[in-house]
Amino acid sequence: MDFSIITSNIDVYLEGMKNTLILVSISLVIGLLLAVPLAVLRVVGNSFVQIPIRIFVYFFRGTPLLVQMFLVYYGLGQFDFIRESFVWPLFKEAYFCALLTFSLNTCAYTVEILRGSMVATPHGEVEAATAAGMSKFLxxxxxxxxxAFRRALPAYSNEIIFMLHGSALASVITIVDITGAARIINSRYYSPYEAFITAALFYMAITFTLVFLIRQLEKKWHAHLQPENQSVVKIEAPHENITG
Amino acid sequence: MKKSIVVFALCMFLAASGSAIAKDWKKVRVGVEGAYPPFSYVQPDGELAGFDIDIARALVAAMGADVTLVAQDWDGMIPALMAKKYDAIIASMSITDERKKKVSFSKKYYRTPAKFIAKKGSVSDFSKGTMKGKTIGVQRATIHDQYLTDVYGKDVNIKRYGSLDEAYLDLIVGRVDMLLADSVALLDGFLKKDDGKDYEFVGPDLNDRKWFGDGLGIAIRKQDKDLEELFNKAIETIRANGVYKAIQDKYFDFDVYGD
Incomplete structure (x- = not known):
């Protein structure tokens, strides 16, 4: 056990963490922004709109992220018409390929999460809105x-954490993320335990922070589900607290 | 049913630990890479082939033992040896001081220089200045990786790959400007092939002892001194009886043993 190799190479890990955080956060933002309109269309659209969305979701949920990334990174480069087209400067960059794959992948999962929670909207809420004379869009x-967002939050928080862990695959297409950093250190010193336990600690620290932030958001968004005075409820009717 | 599974597992365990204790080396498991042509590659029918593979079979045969080949990704090669997944590594591994801290090595069984390759005509003047800003591909955890990191680390953008095959793909599509690897691996694995016809060697032969070590040897766990001796003797045997030359002539038209 020799952790001096980690402390003297901590900059490699910090660089890796920077790349992981950038990749994951941009992918999640793009994925979510795409997923909201797609989920709405998936629920309210006619079958001409629904079928392409279903195929997209089916493809990205039905294949491993690693396979998708190899297809985008090594697969597309095989075709001359792509190599000669104006998009090649983008696809040439491993970073762009990873961002594209991660964004589409998380988008597909998020569409399903949002679709599920939109379909589960209590009928009374819709009826009340119709009675109040709201247009469909309003x-x-x-x-x-x-x-739907409120109901989707617990499932979506899982998706965020899955995306963080899935991003470890970026290291196979030459990006130095946290896992990539660990592989460099392992290959330089042949110390897999020290190298990868450090990577694990970095991932755990990020996951812990994410879980904390999501919990704060849940408290805020689900405030209406919390009993107003918890201490009183706990004593008098603990069984009513199950939804909180 | 459950009981029989437990008994079976116990037998397997005893058999495995029994052979580890015996150490008479009637069976030698050799770790190989399988993605490093022409030294080690997988044929279309799924069989392993190459210079390393033939040498591994010849050396173990010369000891009078049976060989089991275990294919292993390059960057897990040494950890898997330490974890006793196999007893020796015959995978074109250079004998370096850094690796000697973890494993011991036989005498070299061949030695060839490292070289850069690039697209024909793209690199005319090879000096540190012209390398600046270039993207150079290299196989992760190799002496070439170490050399690039130490000598050019600050000036160039290094891309590290799990195997040379992946690096070739990125060289062809232009994601890297140059590759650094063993000259023979580059020549037979790429330059002589159809994909490699537009590429050429650039720069000098690299064989500085500090990075490129004492040639390529067979890695063995430090405690298996007896196996190291057996391999050293076997190398002498196949060098003397012509088996080495026969294998070499099968793959190369020059002397790979070096001086």
Missing amino acids: MLRRIILPS
């Missing part, structure tokens, strides 16, 4: 989506 914006 109802979507004011009632269905906010309520």
Whole structure:
């Protein structure tokens, strides 16, 4: 056990952490921004709109992230018409390939999460909105989506953490993320235990921070589900607390 | 049912630990790479082949033992040896001081210089100045990786690959400007092939002892001194009886043993 190789190479890991954080956060933002309209269309659209979205979701949920990344990174480079087209400067960069694959992958999962929670909107809420004379768009914006986001949060927080862990695959297409850093240190000193336990600690620290932040958000978004005075409820009717 | 599984597992365990204790080296498991042509590659029918593979079979045969070949990704090669997944590594591994801290080595069984390759005509003047800003591909955890990191680390952008095959793909599509690897591996694995016809060697032969070591040897766990001796003797045997030359002539038209 020799952790001096880690402390003297901590800059490699910090660089790796920077890359992991950038990759994951940009992918999640792009994925979510794409997923919201796609999920809405998936629920309210006609079958001409639905079928392509279903195929997209089916493909990205039905294949491993690693296979998708190899297809984008090594696969597309095989075709001359792509190598000669204007998009090649982008696909030439490993970073862009990883971002594209991660964004589309997380988007597909997020579409399903949002679709599920939109379909589960309580019927009474929709009825009340219709009775109040809301247009379809207004109802979507004011009632269905906010309520769906709240319900989707626990499942989406899982997706965030899966995406963080899935990003370890970026290291196979030459990107130095946290895992890539660990592989460099392992290969330089042949110390797999020290190299990868350090990577594990970095991932755990990030996951812990994410879980904490999501919990804060859940407290805020689910405030209406919390009993107003917890101490009183705990004593008098603990069984009513199950949804909190 | 459950009991029989437990008994079976116990037998397997005893058999495995029994052979580890015996150490009479009637069976030698050799770790090989399988993605490093022409030294080690997988044929279309799935069989391993190459210079390293033939040498491994010849050396173990010369000891009068049976060989089992175990294919292993390059960057896990030494950890898997330490974890006793096999008893020796015959995978074109250079004998370096850094590796000697973890494992011991036989005498060399061949030695060839390292070289850069690039697209024909793209590198005319080879000096540190012109290398600046270039993207150079290299196989992770190799002496070439170490050399690039130490000598050019600050000036160039290094891309590290799990195997040379992946690096060739990125050289062809232009994601890297140059590759650094063993000259023979580059020549037979790439330059002589159709994909490699537009590429050429650039720069001098690199064989500085500090990075490129004392040639390529067979790695063995430090405690298996007897096996190291057996391999050294076997190398002498096949050098003397012509088996080495026959294998060499099968793959190369020059002397790979070096001086």
